Every structure is written in C-alpha cells, then in structure tokens.
Amino acid sequence: MSERTGFAGWWDRARAVAMLPLISIVLALVFGAVLLIVSSPLINGWDPLLPFTAYRALAEGAFGSVNGLVNTLVNASPLVLAGLAVGIGFKGGLFNIGAQGQFLAGALCATIVAIALNSASPLVAIPLSILAGMVGGLAWGFIPGALKAFTGAHEVVTTIMLNFVAIQLVSWVISGALRGTGPAVTFARTDPIVAASLPIVVGRSGHLGLLLAALAVPIAWWLLFRSTTGFEIRTVGANPDAARYAGMHPRWITILTMSLCGLLAGLAGATEVLGEVRYMPASYGTTVGFDAIAVALLGRAHPVGILFAGLLFGAMQAGAGLMQSQAEVPVQMVGVLQAVILFFLAAEIIVRRTLRIRTAGTGVSSELQTVSRSYGEQASR
Amino acid sequence: MLEMRGITKRYPGVLANDGIDLQVREGEIHALLGENGAGKSTLMNILYGLAVPDAGEILIDGKSVEIASPHDAIQRGISMVHQHFMLVPVLSVAENILLGEEPMAGPVFVDRAASHRRIRELGDRFGWQIDPDKPVGSLSVGWQQRVEILKALYRNARLLVLDEPTAVLTPQETTEIFGVLRKLRTEGYAIIFISHKLYEVLEVADTITVIRRGKVVGSRNPKETNEEDLAELMVGREVELTVDRGESKPEQPMLSVANLTVRDDRGNEVVHDVSFEVRAGEIFGIAGVAGNGQDELVEAITGLRHASSGTVRLGDRDVTHASPRELHRLGLAFVPGDRHRFGMVLSFPVTDNLVLNDYYHAPYASGLRRNDEAIAAYAKEAIEKYDVRTPSADVPAGTLSGGNQQKVVVAREFEGELKALVLDQPTRGLDVGSIEFIHRQAIARRDTGVATLLVSAELDEVLEMSDRIGVMFRGRLVAVLDGRTADKEDVGLLMATGGREGGVQPQTLEEAS
Numbered sequence: 001m002s003e004r005t006g007f008a009g010w011w012d013r014a015r016a017v018a019m020l021p022l023i024s025i026v027l028a029l030v031f032g033a034v035l036l037i038v039s040s041p042l043i044n045g046w047d048p049l050l051p052f053t054a055y056r057a058l059a060e061g062a063f064g065s066v067n068g069l070v071n072t073l074v075n076a077s078p079l080v081l082a083g084l085a086v087g088i089g090f091k092g093g094l095f096n097i098g099a100q101g102q103f104l105a106g107a108l109c110a111t112i113v114a115i116a117l118n119s120a121s122p123l124v125a126i127p128l129s130i131l132a133g134m135v136g137g138l139a140w141g142f143i144p145g146a147l148k149a150f151t152g153a154h155e156v157v158t159t160i161m162l163n164f165v166a167i168q169l170v171s172w173v174i175s176g177a178l179r180g181t182g183p184a185v186t187f188a189r190t191d192p193i194v195a196a197s198l199p200i201v202v203g204r205s206g207h208l209g210l211l212l213a214a215l216a217v218p219i220a221w222w223l224l225f226r227s228t229t230g231f232e233i234r235t236v237g238a239n240p241d242a243a244r245y246a247g248m249h250p251r252w253i254t255i256l257t258m259s260l261c262g263l264l265a266g267l268a269g270a271t272e273v274l275g276e277v278r279y280m281p282a283s284y285g286t287t288v289g290f291d292a293i294a295v296a297l298l299g300r301a302h303p304v305g306i307l308f309a310g311l312l313f314g315a316m317q318a319g320a321g322l323m324q325s326q327a328e329v330p331v332q333m334v335g336v337l338q339a340v341i342l343f344f345l346a347a348e349i350i351v352r353r354t355l356r357i358r359t360a361g362t363g364v365s366s367e368l369q370t371v372s373r374s375y376g377e378q379a380s381r
Numbered sequence: 382m383l384e385m386r387g388i389t390k391r392y393p394g395v396l397a398n399d400g401i402d403l404q405v406r407e408g409e410i411h412a413l414l415g416e417n418g419a420g421k422s423t424l425m426n427i428l429y430g431l432a433v434p435d436a437g438e439i440l441i442d443g444k445s446v447e448i449a450s451p452h453d454a455i456q457r458g459i460s461m462v463h464q465h466f467m468l469v470p471v472l473s474v475a476e477n478i479l480l481g482e483e484p485m486a487g488p489v490f491v492d493r494a495a496s497h498r499r500i501r502e503l504g505d506r507f508g509w510q511i512d513p514d515k516p517v518g519s520l521s522v523g524w525q526q527r528v529e530i531l532k533a534l535y536r537n538a539r540l541l542v543l544d545e546p547t548a549v550l551t552p553q554e555t556t557e558i559f560g561v562l563r564k565l566r567t568e569g570y571a572i573i574f575i576s577h578k579l580y581e582v583l584e585v586a587d588t589i590t591v592i593r594r595g596k597v598v599g600s601r602n603p604k605e606t607n608e609e610d611l612a613e614l615m616v617g618r619e620v621e622l623t624v625d626r627g628e629s630k631p632e633q634p635m636l637s638v639a640n641l642t643v644r645d646d647r648g649n650e651v652v653h654d655v656s657f658e659v660r661a662g663e664i665f666g667i668a669g670v671a672g673n674g675q676d677e678l679v680e681a682i683t684g685l686r687h688a689s690s691g692t693v694r695l696g697d698r699d700v701t702h703a704s705p706r707e708l709h710r711l712g713l714a715f716v717p718g719d720r721h722r723f724g725m726v727l728s729f730p731v732t733d734n735l736v737l738n739d740y741y742h743a744p745y746a747s748g749l750r751r752n753d754e755a756i757a758a759y760a761k762e763a764i765e766k767y768d769v770r771t772p773s774a775d776v777p778a779g780t781l782s783g784g785n786q787q788k789v790v791v792a793r794e795f796e797g798e799l800k801a802l803v804l805d806q807p808t809r810g811l812d813v814g815s816i817e818f819i820h821r822q823a824i825a826r827r828d829t830g831v832a833t834l835l836v837s838a839e840l841d842e843v844l845e846m847s848d849r850i851g852v853m854f855r856g857r858l859v860a861v862l863d864g865r866t867a868d869k870e871d872v873g874l875l876m877a878t879g880g881r882e883g884g885v886q887p888q889t890l891e892e893a894s
Contacts (some may be wrong), residue, residue: 238729239727242726
C-alpha cells in the first residue's frame with residue numbers, strides 16, 4: 001500500500017477529505033458564472049464579463065476592507081457555532097435539523113436574562129445571559145436526544161417539530177410578557193439590550209461572539225478527537241452495536257450528543273441577539289440554523305472544515321451587498337451559489353465522473369448516510 | 382473454452398496478478414484456491430470486465446477477446462454469482478431473473494406468461510420447485526443463490542464463476558449446491574469455483590489451481606492430492622491443519638452457567654434451561670447447527686442480552702446482569718461472532734480498534750484526555766505480537782483483510798489479565814494461515830489458566846480445539862462429551878437430531894464434568 005505515515009499521511013488524508021468540497025465550490029462558481037452571463041440581458045444588456053464584475057465585487061465586499069472583513073467574521077461566527085451543532089451530530093450518527101430551534105431557544109433564554117438584568121453590571125449580565133442561551137439551547141437539544149434514546153423517536157422528526165415550537169414560543173413570549181415599552185419599540189420586539197450587549201472587540205461591529213466562535217472550534221476538535229467522550233460519540237455514530245459491545249452506553253451518548261449540539265446552537269443564538277441584533281423581535285427572520293446544515297456538510301462535519309465553510313458562507317453574505325450595488329446582481333445570487341455548492345456536494349458521482357476522479361478522495365457518503373438513515377431504525381438498541 | 386494468458390494487474394503498491402495463466406474446459410469444475418488477498422478476486426474481476434489488466438489476454442473458444450464491462454462478459458457467455466448476492470429483495474423471483482432481459486409482449490408490457498414458463502422450465506431441469514412470483518427477500522439464502530444461478534443460465538451463460546458460494550450456506554445447502562454444480566458439469570457448462578476451504582475443493586473440483594501472492598503456484602488433480610499438500614501450496618510453508626492442543630490441566634470451575642433461559646428479539650425462548658461449567662485451563666466447545674440458540678447464549682453470557690432466568694457466574698461472582706464493561710473489568714474477554722457488527726469500527730484506525738474497550742482508563746486516558754502516545758505505543762506492540770499485517774497502525778481497520786481484522790480483535794481481547802474467554806466463531810471466513818495462528822493463541826491462553834468457551838458452527842474446529850464438547854440443539858444443551866474421545870459422526874448426529882433418534886447415548890452432565 002502507498003499509505004504514508006506521520007505528517008505526510010495526515011496531509012494525504014486532509015487532501016482527500018477536502019477535495020470534494022473544493023471542487024464543489026469551483027463548479028458552483030462556474031455554474032453561477034454561466035447563470036450570470038445568460039441572465040445579464042435582464043440587468044444591463046448582454047455582458048459576458050458580468051461574472052468577473054460580480055465575483056470581484058463579492059470578494060471586495062467580503063475581504064476588500066477592514067469593515068468588509070469584520071462583516072465576514074460577524075456573519076460567519078453564528079454559522080460556525082451552529083455548523084458545529086450540526087457537525088457534531090453527524091459524528092454521533094444524528095441528523096440535527098433542529099439547529100434553528102436550538103438557536104431560537106438560546107436567543108430567547110439569553111434575551112430573557114439580558115432584559116431582566118438590563119440595569120445590572122455588564123460583568124454580571126453578559127456571562128449570565130450567554131450562559132442562559134447555552135442552557136436554553138441545551139434543553140432544546142436534550143428533548144429530542146432523550147426521545148430518541150428512550151422511545152426511538154427519530155431526531156429528524158422531533159427536531160423539525162421543535163423548530164416550530166421554538167418559533168411559536170419566541171413569538172408568544174416576545175409579543176406578550178417581554179414586549180418592549182420604550183420609545184425605540186415600533187413593532188413586536190423587546191426593549192434594547194443594554195447591560196448584556198456584547199462589547200465590540202474589532203472594527204465597527206466585531207463583537208465578543210467572534211471570539212467565542214473562534215474558541216469553540218478548537219474545543220470541539222479537542223472534544224471529538226482527543227477526549228474519551230468524543231471517542232464514545234464517534235463510536236456510537238459509526239457503529240452503535242460495537243459501542244455497546246465495548247461497554248459504552250449508546251443511549252446516554254445520544255442524549256449527550258444532542259444536548260451538546262443544542263448548547264452550541266444556543267450559544268450561536270445568544271451571541272447573535274446580544275452582539276449583533278441587540279434586541280429580540282417576535283418574528284426572528286433568520287436562517288442560520290438551516291444554513292448551518294449546509295456549512296456542516298461542506299465542512300465534512302470536521303470542526304476545521306466547518307470553520308472554513310462558515311467563513312466562506314459568511315464572506316458571501318458579507319459581500320452580497322456590494323455585489324448588488326456595483327454589479328447590479330441581486331443579493332439572492334449568493335443563496336443560489338450556496339444551494340449549487342450543496343447540490344454538487346451531494347451529487348458527488350456527477351462530480352467524480354465529469355472530472356474523472358477515480359480513487360482519490362472520499363465522498364460525503366458517511367454524512368449523507370446519517371441524513372438518509374431509515375426512520376424506523378431503533379436508536380436504543 | 383476459456384484461456385487466460387499472462388494476466389498481470391498492478392495496483393498501487395501491490396502486484397495483484399503476476400502473469401497468471403488459466404485454462405478452463407467445458408464440462409469442468411475448476412477450483413481457484415488461495416488465501417484472502419492472493420489475487421483470486423482480481424483475476425475474476427478482470428474476467429468479468431470489472432477491472433482492466435495491465436498485460437495479458439483472454440481467449441474464448443481460441444479467439445482473443447476484449448472484455449471491457451460485465452455487459453461484454455455476459456454477451457460472451459460468462460456469468461458471475463457474487464458472494465453477496467446482486468438481487469432486489471422486494472422483487473419477485475421472476476422479476477429478478479428477467480431484470481434487463483424482459484421478454485416483451487408488444488412495446489410496453491412484459492410477457493409474463495412466457496417469462497414464467499421459461500423460469501419454470503429452467504427450474505425443472507434441476508428439480509427445483511420454484512414459484513416465480515415469490516419475493517426474493519422471503520427466500521432462504523440457499524434459494525437466493527439458486528435464483529442467482531438461474532439468472533446466469535437465463536442469460537445463456539456457458540461459464541459460471543461462483544465466488545465463495547458456500548460461505549453463506551449451511552452444510553446441507555452446501556451439499557445441495559454441489560449437486561447442482563455436478564449437474565451443470567454433465568450438461569457441459571464450465572464452472573470456476575472460488576474458495577479457500579480445502580475439503581470443499583477436494584470434494585467437488587476436477588482441477589484445482591492454487592494462487593499465492595498473485596501467481597499460480599501449482600495445479601492439482603484432487604484425486605492425487607490432499608489437504609496438507611494444498612494448504613502448503615496456498616500458504617507457502619508447511620501448515621499444521623490440526624492443532625496439537627496438548628494435555629489440558631483443568632482446575633476449578635471459572636465460568637458457570639446454571640439454568641440459563643434466554644429470549645430472542647421477538648420474545649421467543651431460544652435458550653432453554655442451559656447449564657454448564659467451564660473450568661480454568663480448559664476449552665469447552667459448543668457445537669451445533671447455526672441458529673440453535675448459540676448466538677443468544679453467548680450474548681447473555683457477555684452482557685449484551687438479558688437472560689430471562691438462570692445465573693452466570695465468573696469465579697465466585699454472580700455476573701448474570703453485569704454490563705459488558707463490568708465483565709471486561711472482571712476479566713471476561715469476548716471475540717464476537719460478527720466482527721463487523723460488534724467487534725470493530727471499520728472506519729476507525731487500527732489503533733482505536735485495539736483500545737475499543739480500554740480507551741477510558743489509564744494508561745490510555747487520563748481523565749477526559751485520551752493519551753494518544755500510550756495508545757500508539759500499545760498498538761505497535763500488539764501489531765507485532767499478533768502479526769497483524771497492516772501498512773500502518775493509522776489506516777482504517779476496514780482496509781485490512783478479514784484475517785488481519787480478526788487478529789486485531791484477538792489482540793485486543795487476548796491481552797491482559799483474563800479469567801475467561803468467550804470465542805464466538807473465531808475463525809469464520811478466515812484463511813488457513815490466520816486460522817492456525819488464532820487457534821495457537823487460544824491454546825496458549827488456555828494453558829495460562831484461562832477458562833475458554835468456544836462456540837462454532839464449524840464442527841471440525843470444535844472437535845480439534847475442545848477439551849470437552851457440548852452439543853446444542855433447539856436451545857438445549859443435549860450432550861456433553863469428552864473432547865479426547867468424541868467422534869465426528871456422533872457429534873454430527875447429535876447436532877442434527879438432538880440425540881433422540883438413538884445411536885448415541887450422551888453422557889449426563891455430571892459424568893462428563
């Protein structure tokens with residue numbers, strides 16, 4: 001076998017894992033370019049160079065200035081946190097579609113504490129609010145975890161339902177008990193968060209949440225690959241029968257994994273509402289929890305991959321505005337690109353055939369297997 | 382009718398086929414014998430158009446042909462019955478056989494009447510009562526294999542390749558499939574039969590070609606050879622097919638099972654009131670046709686299944702309801718029968734699999750932190766000691782051959798302070814060299830005073846290894862015999878009938894122990 005060891009072997013494996021996502025990104029950009037050229041008559045007349053203008057504006061908006069860069073980071077950090085929430089689920093054999101609900105539960109709990117402590121010292125309000133967000137998310141992850149472990153209820157079904165519950169819960173609490181009374185409140189939302197609002201650490205809008213997201217990546221990596229708990233999570237994910245044989249407790253691990261996922265998504269919600277929005281609306285129009293699924297798949301459920309995938313999606317969102325104003329390409333183009341990346345990622349056979357990749361590289365099949373694993377399967381064997 | 386000349390195929394780092402010549406005549410059963418990884422499958426994949434050779438040519442009826450795909454192969458009358466059947470379980474027998482070759486009545490509809498008639502005709506030739514409308518998933522493995530063979534014949538195959546056809550069959554089904562092969566031979570079909578079971582190829586083949594490390598190392602006429610000769614050719618050195626297990630020095634009872642009753646997943650009682658003792662320093666073998674409650678018995682002993690009544694004792698402790706981890710800590714090791722389901726995580730590196738049940742304590746972990754250096758050091762040692770052939774300790778365990786995978790499991794379970802050892806089908810599907818190695822290790826462990834329980838569907842293995850033999854029949858332990866004097870015929874009869882039809886008077890439990 002031509003297997004190399006040590007650093008070289010690590011590099012071979014990293015390349016094999018990263019190849020498919022990278023190719024998917026390139027193919028999506030090519031597809032987007034074709035789409036832009038074909039649709040250019042609708043914008044400013046026939047323009048075969050439109051892709052270059054648009055992509056340049058997109059890159060400039062994301063990386064061309066300090067503010068652009070900070071914007072990229074601000075957009076990326078909730079995606080990274082929620083992406084980890086989905087990715088760790090994949091490692092544990094769970095398809096967590098509930099990051100959205102866990103995000104909202106975290107945001108709501110953080111808000112409740114933040115509003116209650118609005119006149120307290122930030123030194124007290126900030127940590128307590130963040131903690132509340134993590135606990136809220138954890139609870140929202142614990143429920144489907146426990147349901148799966150003890151009744152076999154599939155997490156895809158329960159987490160989707162809990163997403164709706166979270167939306168309604170936020171709407172009920174915010175338009176009722178927590179509805180703001182101050183002069184700034186013109187629609188159903190809370191008063192501004194003052195004491196618990198996260199300090200800006202970089203640029204115009206780079207809040208403390210960026211650091212938390214940056215910290216979460218190495219912690220998640222260590223937990224998954226260097227700790228005994230992570231070993232248990234990965235073993236249960238890869239082969240629950242072998243886990244039981246080896247003396248692990250798949251039920252408890254399942255609950256732990258889902259709770260951990262919820263905690264991370266809840267943290268994302270907390271930092272977003274405390275650091276970026278700084279109040280909580282009754283109808284929170286975010287898609288972070290769903291984009292996180294794409295981020296986790298693109299990042300191959302690996303914390304480092306998720307970091308890069310989150311940065312990519314964050315950059316695209318940060319640059320979209322400039323793309324629209326400079327190239328007159330609607331910001332929705334970014335959503336199209338994200339969707340097409342995911343399409344090529346899932347359709348790996350098409351990618352392999354067209355590029356004649358034979359052996360090198362590993363597919364996303366293990367993640368997708370988690371996605372498509374049969375609903376009737378008993379989790380609590 | 383088939384000739385392969387100088388077939389060479391190189392994969393990165395391995396020469397899988399190295400100038401292989403093979404000739405198969407019409408009306409011949411040609412056995413291809415070799416250890417796992419010797420190059421049999423590569424050669425057959427080339428013949429079936431699944432791999433392209435780097436050199437060499439294939440001649441059919443004396444004409445050189447190029448086989449670029451399975452489609453080409455089928456066109457030229459070559460058909461393959463894979464070890465893992467290529468059938469659609471929810472489709473009927475007829476639909477599976479016709480798939481892609483449907484006789485049409487008009488442009489849209491399949492001619493069901495004509496297709497059923499043809500399938501019945503085919504079945505009648507072998508005296509098989511085949512219901513073409515039955516879903517394939519409801520058939521036994523033996524019948525599924527027949528459907529595969531019918532599929533090949535329906536496509537007018539003249540050369541059938543069977544890849545380890547007996548690996549999944551019961552002894553009776555094996556005898557029946559051999560009957561089918563002989564019948565096909567008399568009708569002039571050519572058959573290539575891939576196997577690593579020596580007695581099978583001696584029984585059924587007309588010519589035996591042995592492959593080792595990608596080369597043909599010899600051809601034999603089964604009438605002029607024996608198992609020892611073939612094993613030596615296959616492995617490249619002298620192999621002891623029967624292990625000399627020596628004298629056992631049994632001491633006090635170590636693993637005691639008393640009145641154990643166990644239910645299966647559906648709630649049926651499949652182990653009834655089973656009692657036996659395994660003494661320190663002896664191997665107690667349990668023989669029985671697969672599916673007579675052995676799996677559930679082993680699972681109950683090893684903590685993977687709840688016993689509904691009865692007790693299991695390890696030394697002087699009651700461990701009836703102990704968890705796998707407790708049992709492991711108390712010194713009960715377990716080599717599971719299904720190593721892919723229970724024994725290992727195929728996607729994990731060899732290192733992780735070597736500490737699968739010891740990962741959580743020192744020296745492999747301190748607190749929550751895994752100690753990767755200690756794990757790597759232990760892995761290096763275990764790989765050497767147990768002769769695991771792997772390019773590195775970091776490759777996924779799934780990339781190793783079956784024999785080496787099992788050596789990983791054995792290395793993990795045999796190490797450490799043991800009181801008792803449960804071996805469930807420890808050599809299923811392995812090549813001769815690995816079987817010999819594992820048997821030796823088990824006997825070495827016995828001789829250090831470990832109480833060993835061996836459960837195997839291979840009667841020969843039980844007879845060879847066991848100091849005492851228990852026979853299971855329909856969930857009951859129907860006899861316990863002395864391993865030194867037990868006779869194969871007698872045990873076989875007990876396995877088949879439970880001893881009720883006379884012939885053998887089994888000893889009572891007290892007499893044997």
